[in-house]
Amino acid sequence: MPNVTVIGAQWGDEGKGKVVDWLASRAEIVVRFQGGHNAGHTLVVGNETYKLSLLPSGLVRGKLGIIGNGVVIDPEALLAEIDKVHTQGLTVTPRTLRIAENASLILPLHPAIDRAREAARGARQIGTTGRGIGPAYEDKVARRAIRVADLAEPETVAAKLDELLLHHNTLLAGLGAATFDKQDLLDRLMALAPRIVPYAEPVWERLDEARRAGRRILFEGAQAVMLDVDHGTYPYVTSSNTVAATAASGSGLAPAAVGFVLGIAKAYSTRVGAGPFPTELTDATGKLLGDRGAEFGTVTGRRRRCGWFDAVLVRQAVKVGGIQGLALTKLDVLDGLSELKICTGYRINGERVRRLPAAPGAQAAAEPEYETIEGWEGSTRGARTYADLPAQAVKYVRRIEELVEAPVTLLSTSPERDDTILVRDPFED
Ligand code: GDP
Ligand code: IMO
Ligand code: MG
Numbered sequence: 429m430p431n432v433t434v435i436g437a438q439w440g441d442e443g444k445g446k447v448v449d450w451l452a453s454r455a456e457i458v459v460r461f462q463g464g465h466n467a468g469h470t471l472v473v474g475n476e477t478y479k480l481s482l483l484p485s486g487l488v489r490g491k492l493g494i495i496g497n498g499v500v501i502d503p504e505a506l507l508a509e510i511d512k513v514h515t516q517g518l519t520v521t522p523r524t525l526r527i528a529e530n531a532s533l534i535l536p537l538h539p540a541i542d543r544a545r546e547a548a549r550g551a552r553q554i555g556t557t558g559r560g561i562g563p564a565y566e567d568k569v570a571r572r573a574i575r576v577a578d579l580a581e582p583e584t585v586a587a588k589l590d591e592l593l594l595h596h597n598t599l600l601a602g603l604g605a606a607t608f609d610k611q612d613l614l615d616r617l618m619a620l621a622p623r624i625v626p627y628a629e630p631v632w633e634r635l636d637e638a639r640r641a642g643r644r645i646l647f648e649g650a651q652a653v654m655l656d657v658d659h660g661t662y663p664y665v666t667s668s669n670t671v672a673a674t675a676a677s678g679s680g681l682a683p684a685a686v687g688f689v690l691g692i693a694k695a696y697s698t699r700v701g702a703g704p705f706p707t708e709l710t711d712a713t714g715k716l717l718g719d720r721g722a723e724f725g726t727v728t729g730r731r732r733r734c735g736w737f738d739a740v741l742v743r744q745a746v747k748v749g750g751i752q753g754l755a756l757t758k759l760d761v762l763d764g765l766s767e768l769k770i771c772t773g774y775r776i777n778g779e780r781v782r783r784l785p786a787a788p789g790a791q792a793a794a795e796p797e798y799e800t801i802e803g804w805e806g807s808t809r810g811a812r813t814y815a816d817l818p819a820q821a822v823k824y825v826r827r828i829e830e831l832v833e834a835p836v837t838l839l840s841t842s843p844e845r846d847d848t849i850l851v852r853d854p855f856e857d
Pocket of ligand 2: 466665667726
């Protein structure tokens with residue numbers, strides 16, 4: 429199977445960037461297929477740390493990067509990111525990056541609406557990244573989005589702005605927020621168009637050719653299954669489908685092109701933003717995990733909520749996400765803890781269940797049931813073979829495999845690119 433799709437198996441920030449960067453050495457093309465610059469993917473390569481939001485992580489390895497049609501693109505954010513990585517010595521050009529001509533754009537009014545709506549929600553905030561992701565996907569589905577290809581047609585952009593502003597200025601005014609001026613928006617878009625248009629093409633054609641030539645494609649998911657708009661903890665989710673199937677529809681390829689699906693999970697759990705989190709720890713252990721794991725949002729800077737590994741949720745993510753193998757990251761963060769817990773089921777209103785139901789009341793009522801596992805002395809940090817791991821750490825990994833019903837095919841033991849244990853090469857599967 430020549431291709432690999434990487435998706436998050438929890439609530440995001442599992443280390444997808446690190447794993448994609450590592451796997452990219454074995455691929456020729458890396459494709460983002462959903463989400464937008466709500467993603468924050470960290471790559472540590474020697475002394476350099478790259479924090480990528482829209483750019484496919486394979487660019488750092490000099491691989492061709494593709495932004496698929498399923499991504500919502502803020503062109504100003506994209507250009508800023510291209511400029512930022514340039515200062516780190518990475519030059520992005522239309523030779524190294526291609527963008528789907530049919531991808532939808534995030535306009536300045538989208539973050540404005542995102543924030544105004546969050547403010548209006550008060551205590552029921554979702555805790556979005558405020559980057560306009562939800563409103564941009566709404567416009568796409570409502571058939572009024574401005575797309576990448578439109579930037580080459582000023583009259584198309586102008587006509588679409590009329591419809592967009594009719595809708596959004598009404599809403600913004602109702603929320604007491606500042607409205608937008610058509611000419612201003614048009615000028616802004618037309619000013620950046622010459623820098624964006626050279627990247628645009630029908631990427632489905634290039635990908636189809638690559639696939640038929642047997643070139644390896646690596647699909648880089650953003651967010652995670654528990655943030656999927658259908659399968660996650662709705663409404664505390666992002667506005668795209670994050671499951672592996674989206675790699676096909678979000679890039680213009682057949683479902684079979686998705687290849688081996690590698691789910692990324694931390695050896696514990698974290699979540700940014702609001703919403704159900706059954707195994708959350710608000711005590712000293714939660715703080716310890718957050719401190720040791722440096723759990724601060726890559727995009728928001730907000731402290732991530734931390735908790736024990738939830739095998740119920742990851743098992744569910746394995747099933748609905750199509751995950752065939754798991755990359756377990758941040759095992760090193762658990763070094764030295766005398767005792768670890770894994771959630772194996774929930775008690776909801778007196779009943780024991782092994783899945784998270786969809787109803788918000790039931791989700792909020794889910795009380796985790798734990799299995800306790802002895803921790804390990806010694807360090808897993810930087811380990812590059814299974815033989816370097818303490819026996820008890822291996823036991824922890826084995827127990828996770830049993831409970832989530834998927835094999836651990838990759839292990840990550842530090843932020844650094846090469847501190848990775850390969851059990852089974854997903855490209856050879
Ligand atoms: P992503 O959104 O899934 O790409 O993950 P982020 O980059 O937002 O967050 C993961 C964080 O954990 C980053 O700071 C990584 O450098 C770091 N990280 C990744 N793998 C490991 C690991 O195995 N151990 C430790 N300690 N940190 C890791
Ligand atoms: P990566 O790819 C973690 C969360 C936000 C919020 C919810 C909705 O780095 O794993 P949005 O702005 O998407 O409408 O916010 O989703 N969220 C993420 N959490 N990692 C991410 O991306 C996220 N992208 C969005 O915190 O709770
Ligand atoms: Mg992240």
